[in-house]
Structure formats: C-alpha cells, structure tokens
Amino acid sequence: MGHSPAPDRSHSTDTDTSTGPGTGPGITVIGGGLAGLTAAITAAEAGAHVTLHEAHHTLGGRARTAEGPYAVNDGPHALYRRGPHWHWLRRRGLLGPLANPPLREAARFRFHHGGALRRTPPAALFALARRSAERAPADVDFLTWATERAGRATARAAAHYVAVALFHHDPGSLSAAFVQERLRRAAALPPEARYPAGGWGGLSGRMAGHARNLGVRIETSSRIDTLPDGPVVVATSLDAARRLLKDDGLRWPSGRTLLIDLALRTRRGDPFVVSDLDAPGWLERFTAQDPSLAPAGEQLIQGQIPIGPDTPRATGVARAEHLLDVGFPGWRERTVWRREALANGRTGAVDPPGTTWRDRPRIDRGGTGVFLAGDQVAAPGVLSEVAFTSGITAASLALKSLTGVPTGGS
Structure with missing residues (x-):
C-alpha cells in the first residue's frame, strides 16, 4: 500500500460532521487497513484530532471485499474468538453478524494425506x-521439536496443516514457539x-463508520510521500513504510502464497x-457458511498454496488444481468464474528460529514521533491480531508523545 503527501482538494474526503473532530492534539494515521483504522479509533477515543490518509480509493487494506456478484476477500482472513481484537471489536459493537458453518457442512472437513482424501487426520496431529x-x-x-515428540511423519x-495460518512454504523451518502457537489456535475444538x-x-x-462518528477525518485516494508534522502512525505494509521512512532496516520475513478464487456451480x-497434509495447501468453500458471497446455485471457493521464493507461480497453480481434482471432482466443467493472485510478503510476519515477535521492527521509532503498525511489526498475536494490537499500541504511544500521559486501548 503506497502512500504520499498531503492530499490536495482533488482527493476524495470522507469525514463525519455529526460530532465534529476531537479537540485534543493532532495525530496523523497513514494507511486505512485494519491497523490504521484501529489506531485512528484508539486515538480519537482519547480525544485526539485524527486525520487518516488512505492511498486506495476504498478503505480496508487487505481486508477489502470485492464488489460484484462474488464477494471475495483480498486474501484469506479469520477472526479468532479468543483473540484480543475479538473483544476489542465486540465492546464497541463493531463485530457485526458472523458466518458460521452449519454442522452438516463442518462435518465435510477433509484431509489430503498419503495421496488420498480422508475424513480424519493422523490422531497424533491433534495430540501434538x-x-x-x-x-x-x-x-x-x-x-525438529515436533519430531522429538510425535515422530517425523506427524x-x-x-x-x-498449520500453513493455513502462516502462508509459508516451509512451516517446519520456523521457530517452534511461533508455529506451535498457531497450531494450537488453528486446531482448537x-x-x-x-x-x-x-x-x-x-x-x-463498520470500523470506518465508528471512526467518523468519533470525528476522525478520513481522506481516501490520498498518497503521502513526505511525513507531516506531529505524531504519525504509519500503518502500511512494511515495504511501503521502508520507502516512506527511508529506513532500509524495516524488513522481516513473510510468506509467499498463490491465491486462487473459484465460483463453481x-x-x-x-x-x-480440504487441508493438504502432504504439502502446505488449503481449500475452503466459503459459501458453506455464508451463501450470500455468491449468486444462488453457485459456490465460492478460495485456495491458498504457499510456494517458495524461487518457485514459479505456475507450480502453485498446478498444485492448487491437483488439490481441486482430489477434493472437487469435475470442478473444471463447473467453473463459472476464476481469478488468481500471488501474495508475496503480504501475509504477515513469520519468525525464524532464534527470534520472537519482539525482534521484529519496533513500533516506536525512537523518539522521532513516528510509530509503526501492521502485521509485520513487534506486537503479539496471530494473523490480523498483530495489526489490531500494534494499532492500539502505536496510537497509545503517539498520544503519550504529545501529552506525556499513557492511554489504554482496551
């Protein structure tokens, strides 16, 4: 998500006029994804005057949903019920209606293991x-750690299996603590x-509407190339933050995954x-839990196939199609719509052995009045929880830098 300077009047401006802006100090938020919206809400709730700039013409970042007959997301996402952002959203009435698969659909969970489609995984997997x-x-x-406890095959x-929460081509090579936390969450019953x-x-x-009601000024199609005065929360991708801040040290490994969306009759x-246990890969029929995502008589499937940094995109496509052959016989003849995308470094941080989330790029950029937020910075959590947590922390630090008084963000 690239950004740049201060918007001119030709830019789209989306502001709330019913309550007026906050009367406190001014904070700028760059980026209108989940992290940026969380930071804006947190700062505005503390009384700050907040302006949010989003380079794209719509808000949401990677949590955008496409317009049209197929309501596909820009990549896989999930809200985890035990996560901190779940409670943060619920307290503000922002959680909204949720889609949950009926029991008959949930029972159709399948595992590709040993070259065949199975109803159950190895018993030792859930024990691990x-x-x-x-x-x-x-x-x-x-x-290495899991092999000592459950054997190499398990x-x-x-x-x-846990690649669904990592988007990485080789989850076994990552930190045991990092992967195990995600395995527990992804396999919870x-x-x-x-x-x-x-x-x-x-x-x-809903988050944007709440921000407007708090007085946040939201400007879309607004690129920022030069940092404005005052505390700034940079809630962009790490790549965009590196360019904006001219800081080559803003780097951290992420995943690379092939995304495929299909509408089938x-x-x-x-x-x-269909969870692939023979290699990292996942297919999910999202209309099983939310039929509104596709027209009547059609179903929407999204797959994600992690691939290595030097692996051709075509290899990921071939693996996705093989998994579809196994799980959805006749899918080619039933396909009425299809799209593919490669998400490279856009799926959150992964921690190699010897590192934890604390080793990622710091939220506080060292007394400069600049604070980072997003899913690759030094904040705890799984998937989008990192974006929410860092957004709250960044806004709290920005407020403290102005007032000298820390603020909570619960």
Missing part, C-alpha cells in the same frame, strides 16, 4: 496441537475461526475444507 505453545522453544525449528503433517458475514469489507466499513457433497 494440544501441547502448550509456551513450552515450545523459540530457538529450535518446529520440525510433525510434517502438523507443519503442513470447537474451532476459534469466525468470518464476518458478507466479507471483510463489512467489518472495515453447486454440487451436493462437495467438502467444506
């Missing part, structure tokens, strides 16, 4: 998932993952999820 993440070491890779299957009904655009829309018996 129940182990405490706090006891997994950060300085050892997950495959360790590999678990690493491939009952499942933690929930989805905003109608797509993620509704959630970001409905057929009875299709699975809800």
Whole structure:
C-alpha cells in the first residue's frame, strides 16, 4: 500500500460532521487497513484530532471485499474468538453478524494425506496441537521439536496443516514457539475461526463508520510521500513504510502464497475444507457458511498454496488444481468464474528460529514521533491480531508523545 503527501482538494474526503473532530492534539494515521483504522479509533477515543490518509480509493487494506456478484476477500482472513481484537471489536459493537458453518457442512472437513482424501487426520496431529505453545522453544525449528515428540511423519503433517495460518512454504523451518502457537489456535475444538458475514469489507466499513462518528477525518485516494508534522502512525505494509521512512532496516520475513478464487456451480457433497497434509495447501468453500458471497446455485471457493521464493507461480497453480481434482471432482466443467493472485510478503510476519515477535521492527521509532503498525511489526498475536494490537499500541504511544500521559486501548 503506497502512500504520499498531503492530499490536495482533488482527493476524495470522507469525514463525519455529526460530532465534529476531537479537540485534543493532532495525530496523523497513514494507511486505512485494519491497523490504521484501529489506531485512528484508539486515538480519537482519547480525544485526539485524527486525520487518516488512505492511498486506495476504498478503505480496508487487505481486508477489502470485492464488489460484484462474488464477494471475495483480498486474501484469506479469520477472526479468532479468543483473540484480543475479538473483544476489542465486540465492546464497541463493531463485530457485526458472523458466518458460521452449519454442522452438516463442518462435518465435510477433509484431509489430503498419503495421496488420498480422508475424513480424519493422523490422531497424533491433534495430540501434538494440544501441547502448550509456551513450552515450545523459540530457538529450535518446529520440525525438529515436533519430531522429538510425535515422530517425523506427524510433525510434517502438523507443519503442513498449520500453513493455513502462516502462508509459508516451509512451516517446519520456523521457530517452534511461533508455529506451535498457531497450531494450537488453528486446531482448537470447537474451532476459534469466525468470518464476518458478507466479507471483510463489512467489518472495515463498520470500523470506518465508528471512526467518523468519533470525528476522525478520513481522506481516501490520498498518497503521502513526505511525513507531516506531529505524531504519525504509519500503518502500511512494511515495504511501503521502508520507502516512506527511508529506513532500509524495516524488513522481516513473510510468506509467499498463490491465491486462487473459484465460483463453481453447486454440487451436493462437495467438502467444506480440504487441508493438504502432504504439502502446505488449503481449500475452503466459503459459501458453506455464508451463501450470500455468491449468486444462488453457485459456490465460492478460495485456495491458498504457499510456494517458495524461487518457485514459479505456475507450480502453485498446478498444485492448487491437483488439490481441486482430489477434493472437487469435475470442478473444471463447473467453473463459472476464476481469478488468481500471488501474495508475496503480504501475509504477515513469520519468525525464524532464534527470534520472537519482539525482534521484529519496533513500533516506536525512537523518539522521532513516528510509530509503526501492521502485521509485520513487534506486537503479539496471530494473523490480523498483530495489526489490531500494534494499532492500539502505536496510537497509545503517539498520544503519550504529545501529552506525556499513557492511554489504554482496551
């Protein structure tokens, strides 16, 4: 998400006039994704005058939902019920309606293992998932640690399963503590993952509406190339923040994954999820839980296939199509719409052995009045929880830099 200077009057401006802006000190937020909206709300709730700039013509960042007959998200997302952002959203009435699969659909969870489609995974996989993440070491890779406890075959299957929350081509090579935390959350029973009904655009829309009601001035199609005066929260991708701040040290590893979206004519018996345990990969039929995402008689499927940094995109496409062949027989003849995308470094941070989230780029940029937020910075959590947590922390630090008084963001 690239950004730049101060908007001129030709830019689209979306502001609330019913309550007026905050009367406190001014804070600028650059980026209108989940992290930026969270930061803006946090600062405005504390009384600050907040202006938010978004380079795109719509808000939401990677939580946008496409317009048209197929309400596809810009990549996979999930809200975890036990996460801090779940409670933050609920307290503000922003959670909105959620899509939950009916029991008959949830029962159609399938695993691709040993070259065949199975109803259950290896029993030892969920036994491994129940182990405490706090006891997994950060300085050892997950495959080594898990092999010692469950055997190499189960360790590999678990690493491939948890790729749904990592988007990384080799989860076993990452920190054991990092992967185990995500394995516990992804394999929890009952499942933690929930989805905003109608797509993620509704959630970001509710957050934007709440921000406006608090007096936040929101300017879209507004690129920022030069930092404005005063405290600034840079809530962009790490790549965009590196360019804006001219700081080459703003780097951290992320995943690279092939995304494929399909609309198929409905057929009875299709699975809800196909989790690939032979290699990292995941297919999910999102209309199983939210039929509004596609026209009647059609179903929307999204797949994500992590691939290595030097792996051709075509290899990811071939793997996705093979998994579709296994899980959705006849899918080619039933396809009425299709799109593909490659998400490179856009799926959140991954922590190599010897690192934790504390080693990622700091939120506080060292007394400069600049604070980072996003899903690759030094904040705890899983998936979008990092964006929410960092947004709250960045806004609180920005307020403190003006007033000298820390503010809470619960």
